[in-house]
Amino acid sequence: MPLKNPFTNSLQTITKKDLYIIEIFDQDGNQGFGETVAFDSPWYTEETSATTRYMIEHHLFPLLQEEPVSHPSSLGKRFADVRRHHMAKAAVEGAIWDLYAKREHVPLHRAIGSDNSHVPVGASIGMKQDIPALLEAIQTAMNQGYQRIKLKIKPGQDINLLEKVRTRFPDIDLMVDANSAYTLKDMDHLKQLDQFHLMMIEQPLAHDDFVDHAKLQKEIHTPICLDESIHTMSDVRTALTLQSCQIISIKLGKVGGFAQAKAIHDLCAANQVPVWCGGMLEAGVGRAQSLALATLPNFRFPADPGASSRYWHQDIIKPEVKVENGYVQLPDTPGIGYEIDREALAHYRTERIVCK
Ligand SMILES: [Mg+2]
Structure with a gap:
């Protein structure tokens, strides 16, 4: 697609x-x-x-x-x-x-043990060719009602970019995702992120790391969220024991499905660590399933999988996933709730x- x-x-x-x-x-x-x-x-x-x-x-x-x-x-x-x-x-x-x-x-959300069907959603915005294009994309997402903005960053497109974004949007809920673009050598640089009062920085360091993230988390106030590092319950236990992060990103596919996702959700809840539901640019079926997962109570931040129309000319489900006032209201019909x-x-x- x-x-x-x-x-x-x-x-x-x-x-x-x-x-x-x-x-x-x-x-x-x-x-x-x-x-x-x-x-x-x-x-x-x-x-x-x-x-x-x-x-x-x-x-x-x-x-x-x-x-x-x-x-x-x-x-x-x-x-x-x-x-x-x-x-x-x-x-x-x-x-x-x-x-x-x-x-x-x-x-489906009830089958996995949730009694909530109203999911707050945020927008994940990829890197753009220049700052005006990025600011415009943020404005569009805000106009569409998304509750928070996630930006992708990397060295050379981070502090300077966030200064411009914060000047234009001083109060929006904002987070960033580095997809492992930094190393501990960037510690002083990453400390500068604290001035932007971000909700979190996702996976600043290596995709399989826990130790360096723990060192970094001790030095910065911005909460670290681990995404690529978390695939299993064992990964979560490692992260919690080493204090590598304050937030965990759960994606159904990454952790192997609902049973594992729920177990990770419950373990994090028991340790007062909030989780949130990241996106994988899913088509309708995957989108509906991710949103069902995100109804569980310890998903404390707006989810990434938003409206179908943000991503696809035409989705493969009827009706498409829609966002109203910053929420997806999941259907009350059996299963994923959407027709193919x-x-x-x-x-x-x-x-x-x-x-x-
Ligand atoms: Mg990520």
């Missing part, structure tokens, strides 16, 4: 998304839908859309066939012999959660694989 606008961070410019929609059936003909959220190349994690396809077809699907699935939360155990490949697992698990919720006649737009799906589809 071609993105409406290219999205640039410190590592990549993304212009399109290759993804697989998982459609799963039970013996009664009910359907559930999942979505792979990996990018086309392995810049964010080691997974790509091609590896998710391979893992689902050759490893996860055969495991599903071994015996009936009694409850979606049993899949963690079923898939345990496949190391990592969290985005492949999350796509299959998500489809089964959707199917399960439909069988139970409850919305078969016409749109057929329009974008380049390949179809049937496993049985």
Whole structure:
């Protein structure tokens, strides 16, 4: 699916998304839908859309066939012999959660244990060609009602850029994401971020680091949020023990699905560490599932997955995800709550694989 606008961070410019929609059936003909959220190349994690396809077809699907699935939360155990490949697992698990919720006649957010259906959302804005274009993009997102703005930064496009943004927008809720663009050698430089009263800085240092982030967090007031470093419960325990961060970003695909995401959410809540839901430029199915996750109570900051129309000319769900007054109101219908737009799906589809 071609993105409406290219999205640039410190590592990549993304212009399109290759993804697989998982459609799963039970013996009664009910359907559930999942979505792979990996990018086309392995810049964010080691997974790509091609590896998710391979893992689902050759490893996860055969495991599903071994015996009936009694409850979606049993899949963690079923898939345990496949190391990592969290985005492949999350796509299959998500489809089964959707199917399960439909069988139970409850919305997905209720099936995972939430009684909230109103999700505050923020806008994530990629790097722009110049400051005026960035300021305009922020203004547009504010006009659309988004509750906070997240900017991508890297060395050379940080302090100077934030000075201009804060001059124009002194009071907006603002956060930044470095996608690992810095090292501890930048400590003094990163200390300057404190003057901008940011909600957080996401993943300033290496994608797999905990120790240096702990050293940095001791020296700066801006809360550090770990994103790329967090894939498992064990990663969260490491981060909490070393005090590497004050906030954790949970994404369904990154952590392997709802069961893991909820376990991480609960562990963070027990330790008074707030979490929030980052985005993966999801199409409608992945977007709806991320928003269902973000209804849980320890998601304390506006979520990244906002309106479909921010990203796509046409989404693959009906109705599209809409933002009103800074919130997405999730439908009260069973499962993900959105219908698949078969016409749109057929329009974008380049390949179809049937496993049985
Ligand atoms: Mg991030």
